[in-house]
Amino acid sequence: MTLQEGKDKFIQSWGTLGSNWGINRTMAQIHALLLISPEALSADDIIEELKISRGNANMNIRALIDWGLVYKELKPGERREFFVAEKDMWEVVKNIIIQRKKKELEPMLRVLDELSSVEGEDEQTQMFTEVIKDIKLFSSKADSTLDTLIKADSNWFVGTFMKMIK
Amino acid sequence: MTLQEGKDKFIQSWGTLGSNWGINRTMAQIHALLLISPEALSADDIIEELKISRGNANMNIRALIDWGLVYKELKPGERREFFVAEKDMWEVVKNIIIQRKKKELEPMLRVLDELSSVEGEDEQTQMFTEVIKDIKLFSSKADSTLDTLIKADSNWFVGTFMKMIK
DNA sequence: TTTTTCTTTCAAAAAAAACTGAAAACATCC
DNA sequence: GGATGTTTTCAGTTTTTTTTGAAAGAAAAA
Structure with a gap:
């Protein structure tokens, strides 16, 4: 080639x-x-x-x-x-995470918060509230995990992550 | 509401x-x-x-x-x-990771492999080869990290990841 | 078998997203 | 100041993606 x-x-x-x-x-x-x-x-x-x-x-x-x-x-x-x-792939990915987190994850978290104000006793409402709560929990965890990731330095992902995760 | x-x-x-x-x-x-x-x-x-x-x-x-x-x-x-x-958010995210990895990350890895066959001594080529090598290294790490993640069980992300990463 | 009910397909239409090119704005030089 | 080179904007056009709806296909019921 x-x-x-x-x-x-x-x-x-x-x-x-x-x-x-x-x-x-x-x-x-x-x-x-x-x-x-x-x-x-x-x-x-x-x-x-x-x-x-x-x-x-x-x-x-x-x-x-x-x-x-x-x-x-x-x-x-x-x-x-x-x-x-920017040629450092870790920087590239980090910046993309920062942008998308700000533009998508954070607004979604705000929407999920608003949705907590739905009230009612029927099955439909219970179910709705339950699902929203789960998604909110998951999203919050993702949010803080990404924050931690963003703070990590350039060589951390390539060098250390695999060891920690194994 | x-x-x-x-x-x-x-x-x-x-x-x-x-x-x-x-x-x-x-x-x-x-x-x-x-x-x-x-x-x-x-x-x-x-x-x-x-x-x-x-x-x-x-x-x-x-x-x-x-x-x-x-x-x-x-x-x-x-x-x-x-x-x-599927209501379990971890399952949802896991399935999305599986699909996108297969449809996008893996094909990209194959392309990067092919691109290694570019040869030449000039600065342009050296630079190209270098960048491709970096991206390939990064992508491979991402690939195996995602494999590990996929194997992890439902409560792992929400429960353990934060402690390990801190 | 024929009818009925439901699902799938796909060509054409509609909608959304991306792109062009020319004009306006801006900046630097003389 | 004006001339020249460069960047930005945006209305109109093109391209791409998504959606429709009607026809064909399948499966169960009659």
């Missing part, structure tokens, strides 16, 4: 993976491209490489920066912006 | 959560409906409750069964099928 074929395959696979997880294909592809790029790329480099429009590129680069997966890099004497990806 | 309001809110929130994670809204809503339903529901019950078409209901019920999140229940003397949700 040539380098170019390998790159293309990686970009395409990463894009597919992303889209299965509710991240848009282009965003994941830009991330992939930057991951395997030895130097920082400009918006134009990305546009050309992935054959996408300027608007699309801009929006998704911004989103990647918001997620903490890509950094802006300013080259001295250069007017335009360049971009580099 | 009345029971009906609570149910509606839960169904809608669960649907939104699902669609953020690449699971279609209707599938998540059917799951939510069954989760909070004290008895098994027929396809018609689901169609009526969620105001969806028969085809849509059927497809998503099948998908939920494939994922191991819903079971078919046959009532004696009844011709049509009834459905119940």
Whole structure:
């Protein structure tokens, strides 16, 4: 396999993976491209490489920066912006956890709290309350586990977790 | 909040959560409906409750069964099928992990293996190989960690994980 | 066997999500 | 100040995903 074929395959696979997880294909592809790029790329480099429009590129680069997966890099004497990806996989995963926890787990916990205010004596209500309580317990545990995970350092997952868990 | 309001809110929130994670809204809503339903529901019950078409209901019920999140229940003397949700959250999460691992993590590992066959001495290639190696290492660790997790029993997560991790 | 009841399939329609491109905004240089 | 290079925005378009509904298929009942 040539380098170019390998790159293309990686970009395409990463894009597919992303889209299965509710991240848009282009965003994941830009991330992939930057991951395997030895130097920082400009918006134009990305546009050309992935054959996408300027608007699309801009929006998704911004989103990647918001997620903490890509950094802006300013080259001295250069007017335009360049971009580099965070290459440490643990940092990547950690940032994704932080974002999704904030955008999805925490709002869900708030909804579950509200749902505790449903009252009644009939079987339907009892059942409902019971299920909600279980989900809330589980979600809270997940929430605090993720907090602990986020605080753990870069090499912890790869190095220690397996030993602890065995 | 009345029971009906609570149910509606839960169904809608669960649907939104699902669609953020690449699971279609209707599938998540059917799951939510069954989760909070004290008895098994027929396809018609689901169609009526969620105001969806028969085809849509059927497809998503099948998908939920494939994922191991819903079971078919046959009532004696009844011709049509009834459905119940798996209510144990740990089982739910475990089944989702099993499915996504099989459909996404494992294929990605295979692609990463193929990508190891890219060869060359230049900086571009070195960099590419390095990044792929890192991702592969990380993914393999994730894969075996998830295997361990899947084997763990129902109460392990809620009961023990926090102590081990602290 | 024929009828009835229920389930599955799938082409077409609708809805949702993503993308484009051109114009506006912004920034730097002269 | 104006000219030039770069980024951002967003209405309209395209693409992708989801949903519908009607027809075909299956299984039980008559």
